[in-house]
Amino acid sequence: MILAVVLGGLIGIEREWSNHAAGFRTHILVCLGSTTIMLLSAYGFSQFVNEANVRMDPARLAAQVISGIGFLGAGAILRNGNMIKGLTTAASVWVVAAIGLSVGAGFYTGAMVCTLLVLVSLFLLNKWEKHLMRNRRFHEVDIQIIDKPGSLGKIASVFGDHDVQIANLKMMPDDEQAGGSPAVLPSMHLHFSLKIKKQEHVISALEKIASMDMVLSLESQLVSGLRTGGSKESSVSM
Template identity: 30%
Template sequence: MASDMELWEYTLRIGIAFFLGGMIGFERQYRQKSAGLRTNTLVSIGSAAFVMLSYAMTGETGDPSRVAGQIVTGIGFLGAGVIIREGANVQGLNTAATIWCSAAVGSLVGAGLYSYGVITALAVVLTLIILRPLAMYLSRRKEKHTNEDYLEAHYTLTISCNIEAEPQIRPIIMEAISENDLQLQSLKSKRDEQSGNLKFEAQIISEGRNNKHIENFAKRIGSDRNVSEIGWILTKTNFN
C-alpha cells in the first residue's frame, strides 16, 4: 500500500474494524465481562490504525510486520489486566483471548485483508457462542464426578435491592439460575423495615455440591447496580 492512502480508504478500513470489533465485543458485553463492547471495538480500531500507520511510514521498503508484532505484545499487557486469580481459580482467560483476537481482526482489516478479517471475526463470535454450552457441559461432568458422593445440595441465597427494582431483579434471578443449570425450589421477597430495601430469599437445588456455579450465580446478580447485598450458604446435602 502506498504511503499516500486515500482518505476514503482509511475511513473504510477504520469503519470495518469498528464494526467487526463491535460484533465481537457485543457478545462479551452481553455476558457482562470486564472487557466488553467498547474495549474490543477500540482494540480493533487501534490495531487497524497502527498497521496502516506502519505501511504509511515504511512504504514499500520497510517491514510493517514489526508494528504488528508490537501490537501483539501490547495486547498481552492489556489482556493480563482482565485475568483475575481467586484462590485456585483463574478467571478472565476467555476475555483476554478475545481481546487478542480483536487485535488480529483489526490488523487484518488495516492491512486491507477485509475478507480474512470478516472470517476471523465470525470464527471468534461462533467460538464464544457455540462452544460455551459444550464447555459448561464438560465442566458439569467433571464436577459431578468429583462430587459423586452427593446426590444434590441445597443452598439459600439472600439478595437485598431497591424496592423499586423488584420487576427487574426477578427476571435476572431466573435467567442466572438457568445459565448455571440450577433448580429453583422457592423464591420469597419481603421489605426490610430497618433499611427499607427489598430482601429476596431463594432456595436453590444443585446436582452435587456445586459452589462454583452458586458463586457465578451470586456474581451475576450482584453485578446489577440495584443490588446492594448478596450472600449464600450451603444448607443441606443429600448423599447417594
C-alpha cells in the first residue's frame, strides 16, 4: 500500500505540476484504493475458501475497479466549444488504477515499469509531441463583433497580413451584447479555426483585432489581458 502511494504520487505530481484537474492527491487515492480492493479480493475472503458452495475469483473485484473508475475520469474531461480538455488526465487516472491493482496483486515489477512508462509519456513525449505538431495544430478564437458591413473583411485582412491561415469560420448572429443588455447595433459571434505557423504572428494579429472599435469581446488561449476596442470590460482570456 505504501508502494501504491509512492507510484501514484509520482504520476500525480506531474499532473499537479501541469495544473490539471486530477492532481497529486487524486492519483494517490485512486492508486491506493485500487491496491486495497485488490488485496481485499485476493486475501479478504480466505475464510470462505472451504465453504461448499463458494467459488473464489480474485479478479472479480479488480474487474469492477477497471470499469468503475470511468466515472472519475469523466469528471476530469471538460468541453469548451470545439476544444476538449482532460482526456490525458482521465487516461492517467485509469492507468493509476491499473498500477494499484498490480501492486495489490504482488506484480511489483509490472507496476514500477508501468509507472516509468506513464511518466515518460506524460512528460517527455508531451514535449516531443508539441514540437512535432507545432505547425499542424489549429487554434480556436471566438470574437464578438458589431454586425456592420466590412467588419468580417477587416478581421480577415488582419489575419492575412500576419500570415495566419483561416482553416474554418462559423458565424452566429447575436441579439444581445456581452453585458446582457439589448444591443443598439446587431452583433455577431465569429468562431475561427486558425492554422498556426508561428505563434507570435497569431498573438500580434489578435492584439490588433482586439483594438478595433467593432470588436466587443475576444477569447483566445494564446493571449490574455487585452482590452477590446468595443467594450472596456471585455478582455482576451486564456
